[in-house]
Amino acid sequence: MSTQLAVFLAVFGSVTLMGFAAARWRRPDSIHSLEEWGLGGRAFGNWVTFFLLSGDVYTAYTFVAVPTLVYGMGATGFFPVPFLVIVYPMLFVVLARFWSVCHVHGFVTPAEFVRARFGSPGLGTVVAVLGIVATMPYIALQLIGMEAVFEVMGLPKGWPLTLAFVVLALYTFNSGLRGPALVSIVKDALILWAVLAVLMIVAMTPGQWETIFKIAEDRYAVTPRTDDGLLLPVQSQLNYVTLALGSAVALFLYPHTLTGVLAARNRGTLRRNLAVLPVYTLTLGVLMLVGFAALYDGTQPIGGNANTVVPQWFNENAPAWCAGLAFAAIGVGAMVPAAIMSIAAANLFTRDIYRVYLRPRATAKEETYVSKSVSLTVKFGALLILLLLNTQFAIDLQLIGGVLIMQTLPAVALGLYTNWFHRWALGLGVGAGLVVGLFMLWQVPKLGGTDGRQVVREHFGGSAWPLNNLGLDSDATIYVGIVALAVNLLVAAALTPLLRAADVRDGRDDTREHDYVADEGDPTVRRMTEILDGEPVPTSFFTPVSRPTRFENASDDDPSRRAYPRL
Template structure:
């Protein structure tokens, strides 16, 4: 790369400007009488229909991790590190079809805003609710940081971000997230819901064009797969082992399978996934989306293969500092192979693809802090308006923290940011999902199991050392106890968590120790829009019937 690609930069800035304006104007979309409540600011009035929810969930789940880190992993180390994301999203949707409608119903019935709200109501346990809340908040931080990595990659390829001082190097990133913070603060969840339409349209356009056009420029798919296989079987001098896996071998099957299953179980435990879900207008909206969201999995598969297209194209992802950086491979591929104006559109798709989930994640993290830490432990008499004010302020703090997080850590490990968060968030699965069906698990068993899973998972992840840099948290795979095969740490920690919770639950249930007061009843898990027991939100102007 040499100099600034002005044509691509102008297109990028123009499209970025359009979505910024849309973000600020989103507060007028389905405008409520007041935004001073978490139901309105943080959940969009719980009023989004099938298509809005589809775009919102797509914008939320298919992030810069999808556009930058997955192809980068395919480019750098092959199928185990990158392509597992495709089967995991295929497995994911039947799972959420089963339980997310129940969570929507009970949340709709009781006004729950976060998963920790549900845990508090189901088990009557402030401690277990706090554990779920802290885990969600903690796991969201690296996920937001991952979105920054995506924007950084685009800015660096377009020619911005060089220089020895922060003004030249990081100012564009600060500006982008200052704008994100401003329109998220004013418009809440409505902003990413509106912007998601633009984001998904650009992504589909870019991927379809790329998957049709690029193979013809590099000799076709035979040449692409041949180049990828050759690279993956080449011995890496730093490790003395093959560079990666073209097709997972017998010793890598457990790693591939556990990454897929563990990631699928973890994804909808994140606060931002549940926030987007709870914004839907009905339980059937959730089920319909579980049926049509796999369309994104097809696009994800194509996108992942672009990492191997880059191998065949001879793409050299080198940063402005002169060092190789696999996270730049897709933006660099687009700049090398497309006209500058279309490269600008592709860059905008990646950048906007980072803004949408970052907005939802910061809102979800802020809601979690406000509801389950601030109101539960600090200000129990806080009004809805106070809750909304605190949540807005915390959303700004969350973005600032994520910015520091990514500026201080190694960007080469971007995919591990998300996987590390997955280790933590999967430990909340028993309390949330099993709680939707049964109270057999004891609240103290769930809490101890969570603690054991968190400690084990974090310790194991810390002990994974990057063979090239020597840094800790260098991956998310470790030996599975008793099997002597490499597997996803999150799933191993989850199994240990579950075993501990079950053993303690058997003992405490046998001793008839109280399992807390359950404020839910069976019918709550089937409630739908219009349920007479649901406290209605204040009427918005477009809902008020004028007097004759």
């Protein structure tokens, strides 16, 4: 057994034990509810929330695929840096309102909020289905990073990855959100070690970064491609900007991001972490530079699999034990977000499909069991996507998923500030956005070859739509998600006044303005517990509060609600 494999197995085994032990981590034995299993009791404090959100946002795929894109394309691969700069101020402003309204009403998913805000079970179901569909390939992409590590260590394809995912599935089933929350602490420590290793290796390189950048610039200058380079080519700038903006919007809307948010103890905890998390982007920036370092060292992907570039670079340039820790960082970095994503998808199915259409009177215990079972199904579905489909096509599926999840922005994000949109207008807007988005994706070919211009697959080859489809003499492209979202918003905004003028019945808003600013200690906030990474949880898990019924003081003329009956 190689040293790298021994270190990897030791770390992976320790993390597995932590995942199972998390089931008893300050958890009351008598409580069996979806909020307890799927949201950690809504009680994570500052430290746990930080590690959970960082584990949620910075995934193994980010630390593997993005440096690989830099390796192949140069500056184009740096789009996550601006999109993370954009997304955190957005999250800081919006997510506190989402936290409050969900804690007042006991919502576990964004689809529940949409259903209550616009009085539309159908619209809530659309949000839930889009969330599940968009999440499945995202989980599969986490496995791509782990698969690349196994390939570098010389393990066969198939059963090692399946075994690792079985372990992940079992401890998630057993521990719920507490499992990835606890494991994320180890994940962050390993990632920080990998960053330190990169800086130390480069520090021992003659000329350090200056030489590395010069070699990279020379390599891009002699390639037949015109869309690569140390600086961003002109024809790539529009796609770069729109992709960064669209990725920021999509990250906020993905169910796993919102699941981590709802696990926070209070608004202050959430906002403090959203203010600090941009610092973590520095680690991503350093690891992205591994793409340039791999060019300098002449690192070649194994078996033509470009995703092996990063682990192979560590394997060639770091001591064996250090490379093993880097491999473990990628492996554990895949487990944490994959677990959170599967929990988020399972919660969507349970609360917004199973309970709405199949078992409206399901007990809390039954809800939890269904969600646990669905989380297993989602994980193995993602594993099948990776094992049965071409790896590159799995990546393209994730890009399509991003376009899909962006169509929920008017209902979820704008719904946190206004109920002006008509529910039918929102539904038709989502439909229009999906039709336009999928049609544009169908028109995008998959390009390859040495010059990057050979058509490998005619349809669904990416998310960069060529502007020459409009008859323009241009090599520029634009991110499909932005165009589809613009169509969605235009349709929803245009149809809302028309539907109201036609007296088409709207849904009733079951939320009040105060719900969006309520915090821990407010009498309307329910199901709060003591901080999990501070004081022990009390014996009585649910804090008894005097909570007024919805709209007990509001009339049908109250502007905070609609007078139309819910359909």
